[in-house]
Amino acid sequence: MKENRVRVKILITMLVAIAAWVSYSPYAAAEVKTVPSRDICMVADRVPGYPTIEVPIDGRTYYVCCRNCEARIRQNTALRYAKDPLTRKKINKAEAFIALKGDGSVAYFESRESAEEYFAAKKKAL
Numbered sequence: 562m563k564e565n566r567v568r569v570k571i572l573i574t575m576l577v578a579i580a581a582w583v584s585y586s587p588y589a590a591a592e593v594k595t596v597p598s599r600d601i602c603m604v605a606d607r608v609p610g611y612p613t614i615e616v617p618i619d620g621r622t623y624y625v626c627c628r629n630c631e632a633r634i635r636q637n638t639a640l641r642y643a644k645d646p647l648t649r650k651k652i653n654k655a656e657a658f659i660a661l662k663g664d665g666s667v668a669y670f671e672s673r674e675s676a677e678e679y680f681a682a683k684k685k686a687l
Contacts, residue, residue, distance in 0.1 A: 593676045594661040602626035603654045604633050604640055606667050621655035643669035647679040 602609050602625050609626040616623045616631050623641060625631045634640045642651050646668050657669035660676045670676040 593673070593680050595673075596659045596661050596667055598622075598655065598657075598659055599624050601659065601667050602630055604630035606643075607665060608661070608667070621653065623655050645669065645671045645675055647675045647682075 596608060599613060599615070600608055602613060603623045604625050607626075611626075613624040613626055614628070614631055616625055616634055618635060618641070621641075623634050625634055641654055643654055643657065644650065645652055645657075648671060650671055652669055652671050654669055657671065658673050658676055659667050659669055660680070662668050668676070668679070670679065
């Protein structure tokens with residue numbers, strides 16, 4: 562009977578140790594800080610900290626920080642696209658999953674999963 566209690570304690574200790582290792586390992590999911598598209602300037606790729614301007618173009622809605630950026634995104638179609646940092650696929654900023662990077666800029670991803678994998682790899686590299 563006493564032997565079973567010892568085995569249970571050892572098993573519980575091992576499970577706690579494994580859980581701690583997984584939660585602190587570089588393979589643990591990195592926190593992804595999402596940003597609503599309406600809160601960023603899609604020309605500067607930053608959060609301006611004040612209300613943005615909604616710019617509808619071809620059935621999609623883009624957001625910019627000022628009238629100058631509005632003119633630029635209307636004239637330069639390349640500003641409406643970004644590359645997913647993980648997959649390198651070209652994506653439309655109006656349809657992208659947007660995440661805040663450590664330096665205050667934003668990155669555009671084709672999906673939440675792509676963003677999570679990207680940030681987990683960044684965390685692992687640290």
